[in-house]
């Protein structure tokens with residue numbers, strides 16, 4: 501037997517964390533790492549947040565899971581909070597981002613397959629270098645062939661336009677189009693914010709042709725960019741939105757949010773999940789919302805994001821052969837490199853105990869916990885400087 505007990509789908513590295521301490525991870529052998537990956541934009545509150553831990557502990561003692569056969573006071577409370585704070589009128593809870601996107605895809609299709617709709621409208625237009633998850637529907641929604649290989653046939657009903665190119669999207673709209681599915685800020689694709697014109701242009705096409713505007717805010721949502729959701733930066737509200745990653749602060753939780761109109765096809769019996777929205781997950785979600793869904797916290801993220809960004813911009817000027825520019829919003833930052841970002845990310849991790857995330861388009865993702873402060877930013881810049889000074893792109 502040569503296959504590992506853990507199915508070998510991840511090329512896992514040698515870092516083996518067993519404990520978290522605020523913005524640091526501690527390895528089996530005691531090594532401390534500065535964690536500016538945050539479990540890929542998940543651990544908004546860092547690793548030992550008293551409020552989140554306490555909420556999960558209290559709920560675990562009381563009631564963990566009952567299924568969706570019963571009324572859910574816990575789900576109603578978190579759904580109401582999200583409805584109060586966003587464009588949405590209604591929320592479906594999931595356990596992951598991919599499931600939240602799946603629900604969003606079903607919601608957009610069901611809108612048109614409703615008795616008042618046009619059931620020919622089955623296609624979603626999605627965008628190059630998008631990442632929507634790893635289920636069959638969500639890999640089919642992405643044009644990235646590396647995720648398709650070995651898994652054909654893909655799900656029908658997706659057309660790929662060029663990201664941030666309105667003409668390319670326009671050219672694909674037909675009488676079969678159900679809507680657009682887009683990350684307002686691409687995460688895996690390289691921390692690429694869509695332009696205002698692009699998002700406003702998609703919205704205008706949706707208004708004109710009665711299409712669904714579906715945002716995938718699994719990575720950019722939940723305070724990461726200094727707004728509760730990134731669509732607020734654009735002043736454009738979606739019809740349907742997928743949220744996950746940060747929403748549970750580390751507890752597996754996702755959500756599909758929709759307007760009343762957009763959710764018209766999602767009646768009794770159309771969708772479901774055994775675990776989705778169970779009391780334990782709802783307690784985690786409420787604790788995260790309590791911490792982040794207020795103006796003071798969001799203003800702090802914005803201000804910290806600006807501080808970190810200007811320090812990064814200053815820093816990269818010292819290494820013009822290595823770094824190109826910084827992009828992103830709030831504490832969702834990317835350093836676009838002039839070389840492949842992966843070897844540098846490995847170098848920072850293995851030689852300087854700094855955890856970031858590599859992304860597409862030669863980008864190094866910088867995703868600190870939102871509770872990081874100047875002490876962590878100082879440490880980050882120190883490690884990054886040391887890493888840049890000792891990095892040999894040729895030898896990597």
Ligand SMILES: *Cc1c(COP(=O)(O)O)cnc(C)c1O
Pocket residue numbers: 596597598599601631632633634683687688716717718719720744745
């Ligand atoms: C991570 C991610 C997903 C998938 O979330 P999972 O929880 O891994 O299923 C979907 N969309 C975006 C934009 C993501 O970043």
